[in-house]
Amino acid sequence: MDSLEGRTAFITGGAHGIGRAVAASLARRGVSVAVADIDETAVCQAADELSTMTSARPFVLDVRDRAAYATVADAVEESLGPVSILVNNAGIIDSVSPSRMDHTMWDHVMGINAGGVYNGIQAFVPRMIRRRTGGHVVNTASAAGLFVGSSPLYMSGFLYHASKYAVVGLSESLRVELAHHGIGVSVLCPGPVATDIVKNAQRAHPTEAPQHSTKIASILDAAHDSLRERGVAPGVVGDLVVDAIVHDRPYILTAPEMGQQIRERTESLLAAVPSDPLVEGSADMFGTGGTRR
Template sequence: MQTVTDCTAFITGGASGIGLGMARAFAAEGAKLALADLDEEALDEAKHELNALTEVITIPLDVRDREAMAAAADRSERELGPVRVLCNNAGVGSGMGGMNLETMSYEHWDHTLGVNLGGVVNGVQTFVPRMVERGGPAHVVNTSSGSGLAVTGGAQFMYCASKYAVTGLSEAIGNLLKLYGIGLTLVSPGFVDTRIAETTRRLDPAEAEAESMDPEYREKLERFEALFEPLGQDPDEVGTMVLEAIHNDRFYCQPDRLMAEPIQARCSALLEAMPEETERDRKMAEMIEKARQ
């Protein structure tokens, strides 16, 4: 898409962080905005700010709720017009319960996967058929993470699982969307000043339980959050990068080089694990290539 001017953009997690950064970048170019978020106070603040630039509606939304997602889509298109830019951006960290084998629980798994993966699935399932029916130009933006490209240490295993899934879904569906004139950008940020740990602690009921059970919980969480303070990237910078990726129909959007070495190490390890090529391998490659033609 060469421009988002006069297009309707639907952004989950749009009241803060990267979602708000994208909203600001889109609004500056003249897009109409439907901002969805659980934080109603932050939604009000975002609307007050962006109303000076463009038409904005705000929708309190839990991205895990499929009926609510459909209702949000209906309202957005009724009030602002067809959604041409879909940003599946809402996300949570896995919290301390998702970083510790002793305190992990089904509740932590359900919350992390439900928001980070389920929210993207619900956004795709709700909006993409409408986009396909209308045809392009249109664009989907899926927010994954550097932790969805390579693992560093494995501490946030639930978060990594959810974000790897978003990466795989995006890579698989991207080529299919092209057939309908729809682009896709996968955003894989590193340390961005989004306060995701604070949001996770506030919105995940299981986190309160973990905190009460683990006397060291608060100290660990504060150390984790402190990692973002000195070098956290400005979400507005990421929003501008996403807009540029949309303009240039670029699939990967890497806001920084934080994961460059881990990605290289992962790819090298995968290639080194490959066995020697056989005649069967060559025949399979030929068959797959013919099937693609």
């Protein structure tokens, strides 16, 4: 984007942590901001703070609620103008032991972390396309969407990893498909950030879902402590996100130690690539030669 000033942004999970920091970083650059969150008190406080820098409005929203999302999208654009910056940031860190897995937890985690991202895209991206004035989408995934680690900092359970891998794949493919519309897409894959996302997620844990096993509870508690003690400040991440919007960067990463684990995963994938076609003539399907029977 040549200029951010005068644009309007919509940020989910905007009452706390990364979302609030992104909103503040955009506000300082003259962007009008709509912050959405399920926490009414906190999102109103965030909007009040942002109003000292720019035009800001709070919206109470459960990102799983598609009808409510459409209503909020209309209200945002009526009050602040057309949204050309979309930050799908709302998310939770929660999981369940494989021995206790059930559909309730799958629907809960995937509904917020993956479904909520899609609902934001559905609500705003078709409008961006119709206006033909460009735009940018940022989807918050995680380092957990790039590899499965063994330390508390990078091991959050299979449900969380599944949801974040989904957001990475969605973002990478959508970036290709939206390029000719002049709409950029970035995926934020933060390492540890000093937020209360773990505790917030624990409060949102469905009452009808299985309780955490001792192992999962210990993983989540360790993750919370590690985030608070070793995580980067949310403001740093907010500025990285704005830089990615301005320069249309595909990935936003925050921790140097992620490099080694990404490298190891990539090397494992490359080592699994067959040196020859597994079926005679199969290479033709990919335009690489071969004999067709």
